[in-house]
Amino acid sequence: MESKGKALAAIAVVALLLIAGMWVLLGSGKKDTSVTLTDAMGREVTVATKPDSVVSCSPAITEMIYSFGAGDILLGCTSYCDYPSQVVSAKENGTVKVIGNFYTNLNTEMIIGLSPDIVFMEESVENSIQQISKLDDAGIKVVVLKTASGFEAINDNFDLMGKALHLESKASQLSQNMDLKLKSVATKVAGETVKPSVMIAVYWNSNSIWVAGNGTSIDEILASAGGNNAFHSSNSYDQVNAEDILAADPDIIVLCGMALGNADVALSQLQNDPVLKDLNAVKNGKVYVLLDQSENTLVRQGERMVEGAYLLAMIMYPELFTKTLPKTLYDDYKSYLPSTW
Numbered sequence: 001m002e003s004k005g006k007a008l009a010a011i012a013v014v015a016l017l018l019i020a021g022m023w024v025l026l027g028s029g030k031k032d033t034s035v036t037l038t039d040a041m042g043r044e045v046t047v048a049t050k051p052d053s054v055v056s057c058s059p060a061i062t063e064m065i066y067s068f069g070a071g072d073i074l075l076g077c078t079s080y081c082d083y084p085s086q087v088v089s090a091k092e093n094g095t096v097k098v099i100g101n102f103y104t105n106l107n108t109e110m111i112i113g114l115s116p117d118i119v120f121m122e123e124s125v126e127n128s129i130q131q132i133s134k135l136d137d138a139g140i141k142v143v144v145l146k147t148a149s150g151f152e153a154i155n156d157n158f159d160l161m162g163k164a165l166h167l168e169s170k171a172s173q174l175s176q177n178m179d180l181k182l183k184s185v186a187t188k189v190a191g192e193t194v195k196p197s198v199m200i201a202v203y204w205n206s207n208s209i210w211v212a213g214n215g216t217s218i219d220e221i222l223a224s225a226g227g228n229n230a231f232h233s234s235n236s237y238d239q240v241n242a243e244d245i246l247a248a249d250p251d252i253i254v255l256c257g258m259a260l261g262n263a264d265v266a267l268s269q270l271q272n273d274p275v276l277k278d279l280n281a282v283k284n285g286k287v288y289v290l291l292d293q294s295e296n297t298l299v300r301q302g303e304r305m306v307e308g309a310y311l312l313a314m315i316m317y318p319e320l321f322t323k324t325l326p327k328t329l330y331d332d333y334k335s336y337l338p339s340t341w
Contacts, residue, residue: 037163039144040123040156047141050166051117057128058102060302061120061145062087064157067174067303068167075114078102083293083304103127112138118164122147148301150220151182158303174303181306182224184341188320189226189313196316198222199230199250199281202237202257202299204266209245210257213238217301218308225312227252242275252315253281254288256295263289263328287327288315294333310337 055076062081076099090096100106121128124147162171203210212218213234230250297308
């Protein structure tokens with residue numbers, strides 16, 4: 001009888017061990033959720049669990065974090081991060097800390113003190129990239145996104161951030177939404193066979209004028225809206241003079257990036273310069289100024305670039321739209337966009 005009891009006890013112990021082993025094997029009913037991604041610098045980064053806190057080192061990245069619905073886990077961002085309005089309020093009330101400027105003075109010590117699960121950076125911002133080793137040493141994961149030169153790169157960034165945030169389905173949704181909006185713009189202008197030439201100035205003051213050329217995100221935005229870049233032959237962003245502009249003689253001039261330049265100086269030169277005042281765009285009243293958040297639809301490489309495409313289509317083909325854009329646009333630009341695309 002005693003040996004039978006010992007046998008039963010042994011069976012019970014083995015059963016318990018088997019159950020315990022299965023419990024460990026199954027992870028308490030949870031599957032392994034770790035994600036390994038290859039970021040824009042070719043670095044392999046493994047994110048074991050869905051992050052609870054992040055830091056953004058660029059305005060475009062901050063916008064993307066909010067697009068993912070993850071603004072509530074943002075601990076820090078740059079002084080240039082000014083969209084959406086929630087991040088402005090969060091910086092004002094101190095729930096999101098300012099960790100430095102965009103291109104300069106990144107406060108690595110502050111970031112380490114915030115102890116985020118992930119820090120997101122842009123590959124072209126050397127000020128940020130130089131801090132990766134310090135953050136690695138502090139045990140903080142860094143994911144580097146592309147500095148987007150077009151819509152394909154934006155989709156790549158959606159994919160990277162989606163993996164890092166464990167929100168891959170949301171990444172697919174954002175990509176599909178942007179692609180649908182692009183198709184909507186393309187469909188709107190598809191019947192236009194005569195495409196105007198457009199000069200887009202990204203910087204203009206009394207001493208220097210810079211335009212967007214081939215290989216820039218602005219060049220792609222303009223093409224997607226059905227326009228021809230008057231300076232497509234220029235590589236990247238190029239400095240030009242009055243004679244260059246006269247030779248191009250664009251049908252339309254769009255001034256953006258004027259947060260660093262001076263729109264008043266640009267307009268004054270266009271109207272009074274003996275060379276520039278004879279441009280077709282000036283004589284026909286086809287000079288537009290994009291300021292504040294409206295200019296960021298062109299100069300900030302993010303998903304709002306598709307809104308920039310819509311605005312440019314409205315500028316180039318006003319007869320196709322029920323609303324007419326003013327010659328100067330500000331933060332209220334969204335009131336001219338469709339409520340649904």
